[in-house]
Amino acid sequence: MNTNTLDTPVETAAALRFITCGSVDDGKSTLIGRLLVDTRAVLSDQLAGVQRSGATDLALLTDGLSAEREQGITIDVAYRYFATASRKFIIGDAPGHEQYTRNMVTAASSADAAVVLVDASKLPWASADTGAAHELLPQTRRHSLLVHLLRVPSVIFAVNKLDAVEHPEQAFERIRAALQAFAAQAGIEVTATVPMSALEGWNVVDPRTGWAGYSGPSLLQILEGLPVTPADTALPFAFPVQWVEKFSASADTQKGRRVFWGRINAGSVAAGQDLVVMPSGATARVAQVLDHARQEQPSIAAGHSAGIVLDREVDVSRGDWLLAAGAFQAERTLRATVAWLDDEALVPGRVYWALHGHRWVKAKVARIVDRLDIQTLERLPAERLEANSLGHIELALQEPLATLPFADSRTLGALVLVDTASHRTAGAVFADR
The missing domain is CATH 3.40.50.300 (P-loop containing nucleotide triphosphate hydrolases)
Structure with a gap:
């Protein structure tokens, strides 16, 4: 300490x-x-x-x-x-x-x-x-x-x-x-x-x-004297697409291709870099990298906004991820720690919307592994998690997501669970190793 x-x-x-x-x-x-x-x-x-x-x-x-x-x-x-x-x-x-x-x-x-x-x-x-x-x-x-x-x-x-x-x-x-x-x-x-x-x-x-x-x-x-949270620049490139600028005729997109805008979550991006689009799995190469002022840059690192132009037309929409080729493996099962925030208890079998970056997927609670006793800090068996509980769960995802353990990345390892009926934020999820 x-x-x-x-x-x-x-x-x-x-x-x-x-x-x-x-x-x-x-x-x-x-x-x-x-x-x-x-x-x-x-x-x-x-x-x-x-x-x-x-x-x-x-x-x-x-x-x-x-x-x-x-x-x-x-x-x-x-x-x-x-x-x-x-x-x-x-x-x-x-x-x-x-x-x-x-x-x-x-x-x-x-x-x-x-x-x-x-x-x-x-x-x-x-x-x-x-x-x-x-x-x-x-x-x-x-x-x-x-x-x-x-x-x-x-x-x-x-x-x-x-x-x-x-x-x-x-x-x-x-x-x-x-x-x-x-x-x-x-x-x-x-x-x-x-x-x-x-x-x-x-x-x-x-x-x-x-x-x-x-x-x-x-x-x-x-x-x-405290440091600010450092950006995840040492991790592989990960970019959640927030906005697609379609077929702009401006000078910095003279090639007629779309610009994908967002904030870089991890790593860095440069022209010539090979990327994969999730969830489609399509591949492309970076043709141009633009900064927030729409000026072309040799590279941009995590923590900064960027616009990315690819060398060919691929299907990319808001919520998709542009990832470093070969660096991530998408999974349909996620084991995670959860901070349960909803008044209605978390029980196995319930289905929620899960938000990862700007991407929404359906997530089913496959099982509750245990809950944390905040007094003794013991992990105890549990069949449900009440409001304000901490526990460990397994989620079955409708579509695969490329995540990292939350211990490695606060952005790639974090998801939010939202009730499908009330649209209330139900839980904060942190991917385990």
């Missing part, structure tokens, strides 16, 4: 996308409000609009829906933007309630870092005979497991509301021990564990040296 010091210098010019998550009322919205206020990212009229009984309610800076303001809870993911002298940030306030876990998963799927808040005032840290593994709230454990499952590169535990407990140093020491034990058991590599008071601003932007027995960097100082 890493310490609070960051060993490797990183390029801090790129914007960092991070989320706050954890249990209900741990102070996630208040933390974001504090970051916005203390970095001067909030205008005076905005501050005036969140005054309650003469005090500033920081949580209201992110709780934008009327239902959120009325109930005092976060329902949807609220994104805010701020910057310091060294980098820019995109922050997402993820809901803590179990019924909104799907929103948290959506926010975490594209995050570079996750700040998991832990409310010190809710935990029995003062009881010496309390086992460390049982001190954490279920949603704290669930969100931590989800960000780990979603391969969020950096995980920070922020022990909040230590200003509200009688012995902050003892509380932080015991809660940190519980977090370390849980993380080690779950295989979560923790970037830092920070004592904090979002309400007072202690250790949020400026460090409060020595408080709670901690003399490390503040939360913002840690965030300023």
Whole structure:
């Protein structure tokens, strides 16, 4: 497990996308409000609009829906933007309630870092005979497991509301021990564990040296040094077709062929490269590579948008994949980990729509392998998966898909299951090896 010091210098010019998550009322919205206020990212009229009984309610800076303001809870993911002298940030306030876990998963799927808040005032840290593994709230454990499952590169535990407990140093020491034990058991590599008071601003932007027995960097100082998620440039080329420009007469497509536009998920593409079209299996060679400004380029790598012109006419539509020839094998059976998000339980035999890139295929749940007990982290036999469960399943696909293990690629290994009748997002699927 890493310490609070960051060993490797990183390029801090790129914007960092991070989320706050954890249990209900741990102070996630208040933390974001504090970051916005203390970095001067909030205008005076905005501050005036969140005054309650003469005090500033920081949580209201992110709780934008009327239902959120009325109930005092976060329902949807609220994104805010701020910057310091060294980098820019995109922050997402993820809901803590179990019924909104799907929103948290959506926010975490594209995050570079996750700040998991832990409310010190809710935990029995003062009881010496309390086992460390049982001190954490279920949603704290669930969100931590989800960000780990979603391969969020950096995980920070922020022990909040230590200003509200009688012995902050003892509380932080015991809660940190519980977090370390849980993380080690779950295989979560923790970037830092920070004592904090979002309400007072202690250790949020400026460090409060020595408080709670901690003399490390503040939360913002840690965030300023974190790396962004690297693109999958070392993997074979994979390109989900998002839009087909048909027979354009513009100068950059003077050959009269179609341009296939999208964002490169993995690898890189260059003129002369051999590709295969999935699912048809047709082959072709790259004639031209265009950037987002429609300028011809020698090559373009993962993480960037591109337009691809092939050397011959083949049938390619939105949802198809252009893949490096010989690098992928399409399969009709997929063994995967699933985060089940629907209120209706997952049972064998049900059929869903599966979205992979921009491609939709029917997927039948062949069997449920097991479910994960978030308290003990044991894999237990299961005949169904209830809402907010984690488990392992096998899917039978109507058409073959070319996937990679999610451990190797966050894009090629991820699918979304959608209910065929209600069109609700039912589950997030992560391909296993």
